[in-house]
Amino acid sequence: MHYRFLLVALAIQLFISCPMFAQDMSGAITLRDAMEATLRVHPQLRQFPFRRESIAGEREIAGLRPPLTFNAGLEDAIGTGNLNGLSGAEFTITLSRIIQLGGKREARVAVADRRLGVLDTELEITELDLLAEVTYRFIDVVAAQARVDLQRQALELAEETLDFLEPLVEAGRAPEFELGRARAGISNARAAVSRSESNLEAARVQLSTMWQSQNPAFSQAASDLFNVGEAGSINTLLIALLDNPSIELFANEGRLREARLRQAQAQQASNVQWSAGIRHLKGIDDTGLVFNVSVPLGAKERASGRIRSAQANLAELEYTREAALNAMRGQLVSLHVQLEQSLYEVEVLQSEVLPELTTVLEQTRAFYEAGNYSYVELISARQEYLDAQLSLIASAANAHRLRTEMERLSGQPLTGQE
Numbered sequence: 001m002h003y004r005f006l007l008v009a010l011a012i013q014l015f016i017s018c019p020m021f022a023q024d025m026s027g028a029i030t031l032r033d034a035m036e037a038t039l040r041v042h043p044q045l046r047q048f049p050f051r052r053e054s055i056a057g058e059r060e061i062a063g064l065r066p067p068l069t070f071n072a073g074l075e076d077a078i079g080t081g082n083l084n085g086l087s088g089a090e091f092t093i094t095l096s097r098i099i100q101l102g103g104k105r106e107a108r109v110a111v112a113d114r115r116l117g118v119l120d121t122e123l124e125i126t127e128l129d130l131l132a133e134v135t136y137r138f139i140d141v142v143a144a145q146a147r148v149d150l151q152r153q154a155l156e157l158a159e160e161t162l163d164f165l166e167p168l169v170e171a172g173r174a175p176e177f178e179l180g181r182a183r184a185g186i187s188n189a190r191a192a193v194s195r196s197e198s199n200l201e202a203a204r205v206q207l208s209t210m211w212q213s214q215n216p217a218f219s220q221a222a223s224d225l226f227n228v229g230e231a232g233s234i235n236t237l238l239i240a241l242l243d244n245p246s247i248e249l250f251a252n253e254g255r256l257r258e259a260r261l262r263q264a265q266a267q268q269a270s271n272v273q274w275s276a277g278i279r280h281l282k283g284i285d286d287t288g289l290v291f292n293v294s295v296p297l298g299a300k301e302r303a304s305g306r307i308r309s310a311q312a313n314l315a316e317l318e319y320t321r322e323a324a325l326n327a328m329r330g331q332l333v334s335l336h337v338q339l340e341q342s343l344y345e346v347e348v349l350q351s352e353v354l355p356e357l358t359t360v361l362e363q364t365r366a367f368y369e370a371g372n373y374s375y376v377e378l379i380s381a382r383q384e385y386l387d388a389q390l391s392l393i394a395s396a397a398n399a400h401r402l403r404t405e406m407e408r409l410s411g412q413p414l415t416g417q418e
Helices: 003-016 031-041 048-062 104-170 177-211 234-243 245-266 299-369 375-410
Strands: 027-029 069-075 090-099 218-221 272-281 286-294
Touching: 031 104, 031 177, 048 104, 090 286, 104 177, 104 218, 104 245, 104 375, 177 218, 177 375, 234 245, 234 299, 234 375, 245 299, 299 375
Parallel strands: 027 218
Antiparallel strands: 069 090, 090 272, 272 286
């Protein structure tokens, strides 16, 4: 399953379909059905539009220029002597504004834009993680279905054993106490069926909660558990790691930190504040223009600390990325080794172990009916066959889980099949 390509396809389908969740999740469902339902309504995805809107609002604020300010002042009024009342008052009205130099506004906008880029990558990571999680749960359901079928088969074998044992006991060819053991075996088999059905229902609930339903309506998870494919080339997967969204996140985070560095560097340029207006002197009844300019000093020194901090944060990111990439490479190689082992187990169980044990079970039953084998040998042969079937289910399910995790890490399909 190529998650990133599948994600695009699912996104297009969800975009052109009705925005409300109206997908029919009854009957037999496929993994694609489960993924579509999850991407449509999962609450982890529904928070991202609000986060995007929040950053968009901050970007809008960052793009604003400093406001034009109206100032009004009254001086030398309501005093004593010649300044009694308003006779000697001075009225001043001015407009003022701060001129930001050094590209401060552009730097603020760039930071907001880079935050949107980081958010997009975080959304993709969340979507891919959800696709992987729904795949794990889908595999659990498929494996649980296989175990239910196997336990029902075991119950049928136990009932068949009792059916052909009764005539043998009546004919005196088998001791009567073996009937009790056979009936107890049937009871155990029924308990195993009930337990496997309960586990299946629990797995179904876990899967359906991915699309916010605690009452699964689907009847079956349609998939071939034993079609495990091949392990694929580890070198191809290692190369593909560079395109993993978790690694791409470092690139977007780097661009964000570069933008913050430029924002810190822009603080080295002092802002200029100007004001202009008129002043009326009541004492001589004259009016004149006033104009002021102010420039704060020492801006470069005040910005140096921010620049050093931003530079350190930017330099640190490369080493963090390398550490994460190294860990992911090690994890991918380890998963590949485990996958090869699981595929080998499936191959051996299917092609060698189960055919042999099927033959052994048939022969043991024939010899038992002929009175050459004991009941214990018959039960032992049957249990070995059932244990091998359970091992096959476990190995196949494990292979699919390992494949899912490898595809999540690399973003590459291992078999070319969806």
